[in-house]
Amino acid sequence: MMDRQDIDQLALRLASLVPPGLAQAHQDLRANFSDVLAQGLRRLDLVTREEFEVQSLLLARTRAKVDELERRVADLEASAAARGN
Structure with a gap:
């Protein structure tokens, strides 16, 4: 600002x-x-630059967590599908 x-x-x-x-x-x-x-x-x-930077970091951490959770769900689905076959 x-x-x-x-x-x-x-x-x-x-x-x-x-x-x-x-x-x-x-x-x-x-x-x-x-x-x-x-x-x-x-x-x-x-917003101030500081507020923007804080929100950017928070968003990056959230995105990383969502990516990790999506990977884990995909692994669990693959595991379940393999057991079902």
């Missing part, structure tokens, strides 16, 4: 697009851009 510094840098870039004749409004626009960007990002309900 973007931190406050990233938001401020983006707001500064947006404010730099304002024509030079409106230098007085430059600071106001920069603050407004920053607030609007921060509010918009909060509404997106994004």
